Amino acid sequence: MAIIALLAVTIIPTWKQLAANLVALLIFATFTGVFKEVVKRLWPCASLLAAMLIIHSLFNPANRHYWWVFGLEGTLYALRLALRLLCILIILHYLISTTPPFEFVKLFNKIHPDLGMIVSMFLAIMPALQKQFITTLEIQEVRGLIKTNSLPARLRAYLAVLVPIVIHSINHAYSLAQLLYLRGYSWRHIGLAREPAKRSEKVAIGLSAVYLLANVLVAYRWY
Amino acid sequence: MKEAGIHVESLSLFYPGNPRPALQGVNLTVYQGEIAFLVGGNLSGKTSLLRCLAGLIPGVLPGKWQGRILVANKSLNAEGNERAPASVILQNSDLYLLPRVYDELALPLVNSGLTSREVEKRIVLLAEELGICHLLNRQMSSLSGGERQKVAFAAAIAVDYPVILCDEPFEQADAEAAEAMLSLLRRKAASGGTVLIATRYFEYARYFADRIILIRDGAVIAQDRSGNAEKIAGMVPECRISRRQRSQATIMTVSGSRELFFEGVTHLFDSGHGIKNVSLEVCKGEVVAIMGPNGSGKTTLLKHTVGLLRPQEGRVWLRETETSRLPVGLLAEKIGMLFQNPDDQIFNERVDREIACSLRARGARWNEALKEAAHWLAKIGQAQIAASHPHSLPYSLRQIVSLVSVLINRPEIIVLDEPFKSLDYRNVEILMSIILELRQEKDNPIILVTHDPTVTLLYANRVAFFDHGEIVLQGVPQDIFFSTQFRNLSLGRHPFIRGLLDSNNH
Secondary structure, eight states: OHHHHHHHHHHOOOHHHHHHHHHHHHHHHHHTTOHHHHHHHHGGGHHHHHHHHHHHHHHOTTOOSEETTEEHHHHHHHHHHHHHHHHHHHHHHHHHHHSOHHHHHHHHHHHOHHHHHHHHHHHHHHHHHHHHHHHHHHHHHHTTOOOOSSHHHHHHHHHHHHHHHHHHHHHHHHHHHHHHHHTTOSSOOOOOOOOOOOHHHHHHHHHHHHHHHHHHHHHHHHO | OOOEEEEEEEEEEEOTTOOSOSEEEEEEEEETTOEEEEEOOTTSSHHHHHHHHHTHHHHTSOOEEEEEEEETTEEOOSSOOOOOSEEEEOSOTTOOSSSBHHHHHHHHHHHTTOOHHHHHHHHHHHHHHHTOGGGTTSBGGGSOHHHHHHHHHHHHHSSOOSEEEEESTTTTOOHHHHHHHHHHHHHHHHTTOEEEEEESOHHHHHHHOSEEEEEETTEEEEEEEGGGHHHHHTTOGGGOOOHHHHHHOOOOOOOOOEEEEEEEEEEEOTTSOEEEEEEEEEETTOEEEEEOSTTSSHHHHHHHHTTSSOOSEEEEEETTEEGGGSOHHHHHHHEEEEOSOGGGTOOOSSHHHHHHHHHHHTTOOHHHHHHHHHHHHHHTTOGGGTTSOGGGSOHHHHHHHHHHHHHTTOOSEEEEESTTTTOOHHHHHHHHHHHHHHHHHHOOOEEEEOSOHHHHHHHOSEEEEEETTEEEEEEOHHHHTTSHHHHHSGGGGSHHHHHHHHHTTO
16 A cells, blocks of 8 residues: 555656645544654654755756745755655655554565565564663663763763674674574575455555556646 | 483584683483483583584584584584584573564474474464463563563474473573473473483472583583482582581671662553562661562662662652652762673773773773772782783673672672572672672672572572562561462472472471
């Protein structure tokens, strides 16, 4: 569904259609109760998008028509970029928040079983590394090493946290290699059962197809 | 005549860059239907021997062995890259390959060539046997330490190999989990399997082994049937506390002033774990041991001492000061905390710098801090390691480096969070003698979290047992260990306690 929606957003040629899509996605977010969360996630991008608009409106070499010092062509170009980026981010947010990690593994497993295994191991290692980071941070804090009063102290604090994590990661990799060997990892791989699509999934795919088709038609009519 | 499940002849092992052999002339035989315990202290060669038997050396790990190894009648090749037909339980049960429990169990089965249906059937059987059916769809990262250990154990024995090799399987297990694992291993042996368990706890071997093999400095120094355990027990003082040492653990009464007081402290995490309404006081000169199963709230309590966690309800008092508004840095100047794993904190390239940086963080100049570090290393008889890279030292010495980096600040209260987890009793004694020497100077109170009742009996004035976030029993260890209430707790079934009760005819 996300792939179809991303495809639709990518082919849209005008800022007006992109703006309509953004409004539609935000309305969808409001109805599904994630509007506040989406806005919270997108907020950090606001300064980046604003900077992009300003730079293009002032310095885009394609600028021919001006309103005061702002070039119209550059502004429209930046607006299209910004709106497209916002739509993509909202769709990706939906994808991540509604898809359990195991579904990603299934997807990569279909591409190649070794790729599935790598993604699985990555997903398994991340919480362990996160836990290690918290433990080391706590220990060095208790030792009085986490200080932010001067640059050398801050650099030393980074090292104090980073070095144990790197060493832990190396040891962890050695241990995982042993574990893979002991579990007999070879050319055979976990065969994930192919489950028939659920009704809700079929509806979602159908809606995405309509969304893509509508965008293609509007874009076609525009020209 | 019984057939050998494991047979080793004249085995020697060399690691690259080390001219000293890790194993030398090892000969041993473990028969089918037997549970053998390989007992030895730190650096005795237990893990190296198991690595050779499992085919990890030279399969994955560097090393060169000579001699003859037969595992389930299969001769291993010293040059080859072939797995031994054995299930192997590694020392670190926190390791896992896949995020979901079911997949973690399925991986070895699929790799052994079973079909999806066979895999599912085997997993359900195994999960029922170990009581982990409810965990199958959980994420590995969401499991508690005890649950993860059970899953690691299940994954290791999922494929029905004739030989099972276990490396320190009880190190991270509470008494209940250890008992469940042992009963399953006993069933495997009864059905003709061969089990070899490497451990540094002689007491486990005394009660659960058919054969005991003692190892030190890479050589087998004795082996006998478990019925003759008493005869050979004295040969490994690093793995066992003798009756004489136990009797020397005298009851100490402390009447010093109150140094630290947890007043009705509650801190519950989203998972429901944590501590509930815990009240505990620690007086001057006192050693308080905190014990309890995995996830019972011991570490949560300790984190409140230095402000890493703050009470949701209740208060923590450091003498007359309520600590909730004191920053971690200030609390940590008064309270020194040693954590489980030295590798979580070591980051310097030299031992003396690693120790000195604790003082440096408190404002000392580098040359003064280094001078003080050298003084401390000399004081504990380890001056020669000052210039060494900490990670080139054995684990036990790394833990000593971590300890000294805590003690160098001369803390008023010492907090130890399972610091002896991977150490034998000889190393525990070295560490505790350093701590107790400091205590003699300043009468510092000590809080010690441990799973090992031996350590509690030898060093603690008082013990508090945690269960489900609450203190369920508290008192003098010598009294508590013989109480009926204690015997109802899972820890009451620990082999050391059984030995204690047996020797006192209880």
